[in-house]
Amino acid sequence: xxxxxxxxxxxxxxxxxxxxxxxxxxxxxxxxxxxxxxxxxxxxxxxxxxxxxxxxxxxxxxxxxxxxxxxxxxxxxxxxxxxxxxxxxxxxxxxxxxxxxxxxxxxxxxxxxxxxxxxxxxxxxxxxxxxxxxxxxxxxxxxxxxxxxxxxxxxxxxxxxxxxxxxxxxxxxxxxxxxxxxxxxxxxxxxxxxxxxxxxxxxxxxxxxxxxxxxxxxxxxxxxxxxxxxxxxxxxxxxxxxxxxxxxxxxxxxxxxxxxxxxxxxxxxxxxxxx
Ligand SMILES: Nc1ncnc2c1ncn2[C@@H]1O[C@H](COP(=O)(O)OP(=O)(O)OP(=O)(O)O)[C@@H](O)[C@H]1O
Numbered sequence: 296x297x298x299x300x301x302x303x304x305x306x307x308x309x310x311x312x313x314x315x316x317x318x319x320x321x322x323x324x325x326x327x328x329x330x331x332x333x334x335x336x337x338x339x340x341x342x343x344x345x346x347x348x349x350x351x352x353x354x355x356x357x358x359x360x361x362x363x364x365x366x367x368x369x370x371x372x373x374x375x376x377x378x379x380x381x382x383x384x385x386x387x388x389x390x391x392x393x394x395x396x397x398x399x400x401x402x403x404x405x406x407x408x409x410x411x412x413x414x415x416x417x418x419x420x421x422x423x424x425x426x427x428x429x430x431x432x433x434x435x436x437x438x439x440x441x442x443x444x445x446x447x448x449x450x451x452x453x454x455x456x457x458x459x460x461x462x463x464x465x466x467x468x469x470x471x472x473x474x475x476x477x478x479x480x481x482x483x484x485x486x487x488x489x490x491x492x493x494x495x496x497x498x499x500x501x502x503x504x505x506x507x508x509x510x511x512x513x514x515x516x517x518x519x520x521x522x523x524x525x526x527x528x529x530x531x532x533x534x535x536x537x538x539x540x541x542x543x544x545x546x547x548x549x550x551x552x553x554x555x556x557x558x559x560x561x562x563x564x565x566x567x568x569x570x
Contacts, residue, residue, distance in 0.1 A: 325358055343508070350544075352515075355542075360483055381399065403485050404468070405484040411455060414451065441503075461490070
């Protein structure tokens with residue numbers, strides 16, 4: 296059997312995407328078994344910007360975002376039909392190594408989920424997995440600084456990651472995700488388990504992180520999308536064919552989408568007429 300191909304984001308490559316697009320997600324259909332969860336959703340994710348995914352519960356925001364780094368591969372019955380182009384390749388091509396996809400496209404989840412190990416080891420985890428041979432101390436410090444956590448933990452790197460507060464745990468998870476220097480960082484409702492102060496800290500952090508990374512975030516909170524997202528994609532649920540299938544209604548610069556939505560459905564959602 297032919298070895299799976301690694302995506303090396305340091306390689307020069309042929310790319311047919313516009314230069315400001317880091318990753319182009321064309322989700323034609325996404326299934327869980329026979330259930331069509333998402334259809335017809337084309338979301339170009341712009342480089343060094345924050346792309347927000349908003350929409351009512353069950354419209355497929357998480358399904359799409361998790362498809363972007365092949366996180367859903369692990370779910371039985373999951374099937375993606377379409378094309379996600381990153382760094383000159385379709386990440387769903389059969390010869391692409393999904394581990395290398397996740398190395399380039401990191402993810403942070405809803406619930407902070409540090410491993411039960413020291414703060415240092417949490418951050419070093421992915422680097423060790425990738426057999427990083429350089430200065431581990433330096434890399435861990437860099438990631439913790441980028442995640443705005445260094446000052447709070449520098450004297451207790453040996454403490455268990457689970458001993459931190461919820462907001463600190465989420466920043467630790469961000470440090471863990473960025474330690475391996477992915478190009479894209481996906482965040483699936485990263486603040487939903489946090490209090491308003493910790494939420495603000497993560498939002499400020501996201502805005503800083505976009506200088507180094509391309510960020511995509513799922514959020515239930517429209518104010519949050521307005522505060523942090525440069526582009527926003529609005530999804531809804533189509534029940535017209537008897538199912539409940541999510542789809543992209545419209546997408547655009549956040550300010551334009553919120554102030555002047557093109558679609559009636561977007562207007563109604565933004566006015567709180569359905570949730
Ligand atoms: N592992 C799974 N197996 C089967 N169906 C699933 C699975 N995960 C999600 N679904 C279904 O796919 C649809 C989209 O779910 P998804 O979680 O992507 O929506 P969402 O917009 O992120 O929702 P929420 O805002 O409530 O988190 C829903 O109908 C959901 O029940």
